[in-house]
Amino acid sequence: MQNNLIKTSIENHVAVVTMDAPPVNAQSREFMEELIEVFDELNETVGVRCIVLTGNGKCFSAGADVKARAKIVAEAKPGDTYRHLRRAREVGFVIMESNIPVIAAVNGPALGAGMGLAICSDIIVASENAVFGLPEIDIGLMGGVRHTMRVFPHALTRRMVLTGWRAPAEELYRRGLIEACVPAGELMETAMEMAANIASKSPQALKLAKRALNTVETMGLKDGYRFEQNLTVEMTRNDDSKEAMRAFMEKRAPVFKDEL
Numbered sequence: 001m002q003n004n005l006i007k008t009s010i011e012n013h014v015a016v017v018t019m020d021a022p023p024v025n026a027q028s029r030e031f032m033e034e035l036i037e038v039f040d041e042l043n044e045t046v047g048v049r050c051i052v053l054t055g056n057g058k059c060f061s062a063g064a065d066v067k068a069r070a071k072i073v074a075e076a077k078p079g080d081t082y083r084h085l086r087r088a089r090e091v092g093f094v095i096m097e098s099n100i101p102v103i104a105a106v107n108g109p110a111l112g113a114g115m116g117l118a119i120c121s122d123i124i125v126a127s128e129n130a131v132f133g134l135p136e137i138d139i140g141l142m143g144g145v146r147h148t149m150r151v152f153p154h155a156l157t158r159r160m161v162l163t164g165w166r167a168p169a170e171e172l173y174r175r176g177l178i179e180a181c182v183p184a185g186e187l188m189e190t191a192m193e194m195a196a197n198i199a200s201k202s203p204q205a206l207k208l209a210k211r212a213l214n215t216v217e218t219m220g221l222k223d224g225y226r227f228e229q230n231l232t233v234e235m236t237r238n239d240d241s242k243e244a245m246r247a248f249m250e251k252r253a254p255v256f257k258d259e260l
Contacts, residue, residue: 006034010047010048015045015048015052017038017039025055027064027113033087049101049206051098051100051101051103051195052188053102053117053118053121054105055108055114060106060118062114063113064113092116093120095117096121099210100206103124103191105125106118106127106132106187108131109133111135112134115144119147125182126173126180128183133160133164133166144161150217152177204241208235212227240254240257243255
């Protein structure tokens, strides 16, 4: 991993991915390409069972690097625009489609594409000074609508898109849209405690659970439940399932093996 704009450390089965592009972790081409590379690599790194995504400094991510985007538009060669749009899509989908659960530890403003990174994560925890916003309407851009409406209610999504309103983390926690809103000094402790809990589970079960969560979201009830049942059959044939059952019967913590 490059560890230039995206810093990565791994300990006790948890990878901490820190966006480090001061001052506001704006998403330039280099930023997006490195973030995609990091998540692709972590997806095949034996021993990683959970990822915590956060930002360095006072901002989680202010979204698109507007200055860099303006340059792309002004100097675009044939195909540049569509290559940029593809990168912008994949930087979210590489998180959403990861086999490994991802916790977004939102340490400050998460705006536009920055909010998209949080929304594409499996679980969001935030500090009390964090805000979530879609400011595209005020800077001549569009985006974030479809990802946001997966998680946020109808009227709130439209308010944020049409007005650029920044929703405080405390308000989103009150509505049950994020899992925690804590003082800034407690954010990483909260995220890491949750990550450690996830990392204690079977790696195979986590992968199948992620597959289920990502797949059944767009399926009907009957087809979705059938899909989950098929994954249950697949899981019971795995050694992790047998170890979990033995550990339960013997009243001890299970010992799982990491494998791709």
